[in-house]
Amino acid sequence: MNYTKEQLIKIDSNLLSVNIKAKEVLKVIRDGSEISNKDISEETNLSKFVIDKCIAAFVGCGLITTIADGTTKYYRITEEGEKILNINREGK
Incomplete structure:
Protein backbone atom coordinates (compact mmCIF):
# COMPACT_ATOMS: atom_id res chain seq x y z
CA MET A 1 0.00 0.00 0.00
CA ASN A 2 1.08 3.52 -0.63
CA TYR A 3 -0.99 6.00 1.35
CA THR A 4 -1.09 9.74 0.80
CA LYS A 5 -0.25 12.03 3.70
CA GLU A 6 -3.96 12.85 4.13
CA GLN A 7 -4.83 9.15 4.29
CA LEU A 8 -2.10 8.55 6.87
CA ILE A 9 -3.45 11.39 9.01
CA LYS A 10 -6.94 9.86 8.87
CA ILE A 11 -5.62 6.39 9.73
CA ASP A 12 -3.63 7.90 12.60
CA SER A 13 -6.80 9.52 13.89
CA ASN A 14 -8.79 6.29 13.51
CA LEU A 15 -6.23 4.33 15.53
CA LEU A 16 -7.47 6.21 18.60
CA SER A 17 -10.85 4.52 18.04
CA VAL A 18 -9.18 1.13 18.37
CA ASN A 19 -7.32 2.05 21.56
CA ILE A 20 -5.67 5.16 22.92
CA LYS A 21 -2.41 3.19 23.22
CA ALA A 22 -2.54 1.76 19.69
CA LYS A 23 0.48 3.75 18.53
CA GLU A 24 2.40 2.56 21.59
CA VAL A 25 1.77 -1.02 20.44
CA LEU A 26 2.98 -0.08 16.96
CA LYS A 27 6.14 1.47 18.42
CA VAL A 28 6.86 -1.73 20.37
CA ILE A 29 6.48 -3.74 17.16
CA ARG A 30 8.85 -1.33 15.40
CA ASP A 31 11.44 -1.50 18.16
CA GLY A 32 11.34 -5.30 18.40
CA SER A 33 12.66 -7.68 15.80
CA GLU A 34 9.88 -10.09 14.85
CA ILE A 35 8.08 -9.54 18.15
CA SER A 36 5.33 -11.86 19.45
CA ASN A 37 1.98 -11.06 21.05
CA LYS A 38 3.35 -12.08 24.45
CA ASP A 39 6.33 -9.74 24.06
CA ILE A 40 4.02 -6.87 23.12
CA SER A 41 1.89 -7.55 26.19
CA GLU A 42 4.94 -7.47 28.45
CA GLU A 43 6.22 -4.22 26.90
CA THR A 44 2.90 -2.33 26.90
CA ASN A 45 1.16 -3.85 29.92
CA LEU A 46 -2.01 -4.23 27.84
CA SER A 47 -4.32 -7.24 27.71
CA LYS A 48 -4.22 -9.80 24.92
CA PHE A 49 -7.71 -8.64 23.87
CA VAL A 50 -6.57 -5.03 23.36
CA ILE A 51 -3.38 -6.10 21.58
CA ASP A 52 -5.35 -8.40 19.27
CA LYS A 53 -7.67 -5.49 18.35
CA CYS A 54 -4.68 -3.27 17.58
CA ILE A 55 -2.94 -5.97 15.55
CA ALA A 56 -6.10 -6.65 13.51
CA ALA A 57 -6.35 -2.93 12.70
CA PHE A 58 -2.64 -2.72 11.82
CA VAL A 59 -2.77 -5.77 9.54
CA GLY A 60 -5.95 -4.49 7.87
CA CYS A 61 -4.30 -1.16 7.11
CA GLY A 62 -1.02 -2.73 6.03
CA LEU A 63 0.96 -1.18 8.90
CA ILE A 64 2.46 -4.52 10.00
CA THR A 65 3.04 -7.95 8.53
CA THR A 66 2.46 -11.27 10.26
CA ILE A 67 5.04 -14.03 10.23
CA ALA A 68 4.03 -17.49 11.46
CA ASP A 69 6.59 -20.15 12.34
CA GLY A 70 4.01 -22.86 13.00
CA THR A 71 3.60 -22.25 16.72
CA THR A 72 3.93 -18.50 17.20
CA LYS A 73 2.96 -15.42 15.23
CA TYR A 74 5.46 -12.61 15.00
CA TYR A 75 4.91 -9.10 13.76
CA ARG A 76 7.07 -6.71 11.78
CA ILE A 77 6.34 -3.08 10.94
CA THR A 78 5.98 -2.08 7.28
CA LEU A 85 4.73 6.75 13.53
CA ASN A 86 6.44 9.71 11.85
CA ILE A 87 3.27 11.60 10.85
CA ASN A 88 3.07 13.62 14.09
CA ARG A 89 6.74 14.62 13.89
CA GLU A 90 6.13 16.08 10.43
CA GLY A 91 3.09 18.04 11.58
CA LYS A 92 -0.46 17.81 10.30
Whole structure:
Protein backbone atom coordinates (compact mmCIF):
# COMPACT_ATOMS: atom_id res chain seq x y z
CA MET A 1 0.00 0.00 0.00
CA ASN A 2 1.08 3.52 -0.63
CA TYR A 3 -0.99 6.00 1.35
CA THR A 4 -1.09 9.74 0.80
CA LYS A 5 -0.25 12.03 3.70
CA GLU A 6 -3.96 12.85 4.13
CA GLN A 7 -4.83 9.15 4.29
CA LEU A 8 -2.10 8.55 6.87
CA ILE A 9 -3.45 11.39 9.01
CA LYS A 10 -6.94 9.86 8.87
CA ILE A 11 -5.62 6.39 9.73
CA ASP A 12 -3.63 7.90 12.60
CA SER A 13 -6.80 9.52 13.89
CA ASN A 14 -8.79 6.29 13.51
CA LEU A 15 -6.23 4.33 15.53
CA LEU A 16 -7.47 6.21 18.60
CA SER A 17 -10.85 4.52 18.04
CA VAL A 18 -9.18 1.13 18.37
CA ASN A 19 -7.32 2.05 21.56
CA ILE A 20 -5.67 5.16 22.92
CA LYS A 21 -2.41 3.19 23.22
CA ALA A 22 -2.54 1.76 19.69
CA LYS A 23 0.48 3.75 18.53
CA GLU A 24 2.40 2.56 21.59
CA VAL A 25 1.77 -1.02 20.44
CA LEU A 26 2.98 -0.08 16.96
CA LYS A 27 6.14 1.47 18.42
CA VAL A 28 6.86 -1.73 20.37
CA ILE A 29 6.48 -3.74 17.16
CA ARG A 30 8.85 -1.33 15.40
CA ASP A 31 11.44 -1.50 18.16
CA GLY A 32 11.34 -5.30 18.40
CA SER A 33 12.66 -7.68 15.80
CA GLU A 34 9.88 -10.09 14.85
CA ILE A 35 8.08 -9.54 18.15
CA SER A 36 5.33 -11.86 19.45
CA ASN A 37 1.98 -11.06 21.05
CA LYS A 38 3.35 -12.08 24.45
CA ASP A 39 6.33 -9.74 24.06
CA ILE A 40 4.02 -6.87 23.12
CA SER A 41 1.89 -7.55 26.19
CA GLU A 42 4.94 -7.47 28.45
CA GLU A 43 6.22 -4.22 26.90
CA THR A 44 2.90 -2.33 26.90
CA ASN A 45 1.16 -3.85 29.92
CA LEU A 46 -2.01 -4.23 27.84
CA SER A 47 -4.32 -7.24 27.71
CA LYS A 48 -4.22 -9.80 24.92
CA PHE A 49 -7.71 -8.64 23.87
CA VAL A 50 -6.57 -5.03 23.36
CA ILE A 51 -3.38 -6.10 21.58
CA ASP A 52 -5.35 -8.40 19.27
CA LYS A 53 -7.67 -5.49 18.35
CA CYS A 54 -4.68 -3.27 17.58
CA ILE A 55 -2.94 -5.97 15.55
CA ALA A 56 -6.10 -6.65 13.51
CA ALA A 57 -6.35 -2.93 12.70
CA PHE A 58 -2.64 -2.72 11.82
CA VAL A 59 -2.77 -5.77 9.54
CA GLY A 60 -5.95 -4.49 7.87
CA CYS A 61 -4.30 -1.16 7.11
CA GLY A 62 -1.02 -2.73 6.03
CA LEU A 63 0.96 -1.18 8.90
CA ILE A 64 2.46 -4.52 10.00
CA THR A 65 3.04 -7.95 8.53
CA THR A 66 2.46 -11.27 10.26
CA ILE A 67 5.04 -14.03 10.23
CA ALA A 68 4.03 -17.49 11.46
CA ASP A 69 6.59 -20.15 12.34
CA GLY A 70 4.01 -22.86 13.00
CA THR A 71 3.60 -22.25 16.72
CA THR A 72 3.93 -18.50 17.20
CA LYS A 73 2.96 -15.42 15.23
CA TYR A 74 5.46 -12.61 15.00
CA TYR A 75 4.91 -9.10 13.76
CA ARG A 76 7.07 -6.71 11.78
CA ILE A 77 6.34 -3.08 10.94
CA THR A 78 5.98 -2.08 7.28
CA GLU A 79 7.05 1.09 5.54
CA GLU A 80 3.50 2.44 5.94
CA GLY A 81 3.66 1.67 9.67
CA GLU A 82 6.86 3.71 9.90
CA LYS A 83 5.12 6.57 8.11
CA ILE A 84 2.26 6.52 10.65
CA LEU A 85 4.73 6.75 13.53
CA ASN A 86 6.44 9.71 11.85
CA ILE A 87 3.27 11.60 10.85
CA ASN A 88 3.07 13.62 14.09
CA ARG A 89 6.74 14.62 13.89
CA GLU A 90 6.13 16.08 10.43
CA GLY A 91 3.09 18.04 11.58
CA LYS A 92 -0.46 17.81 10.30
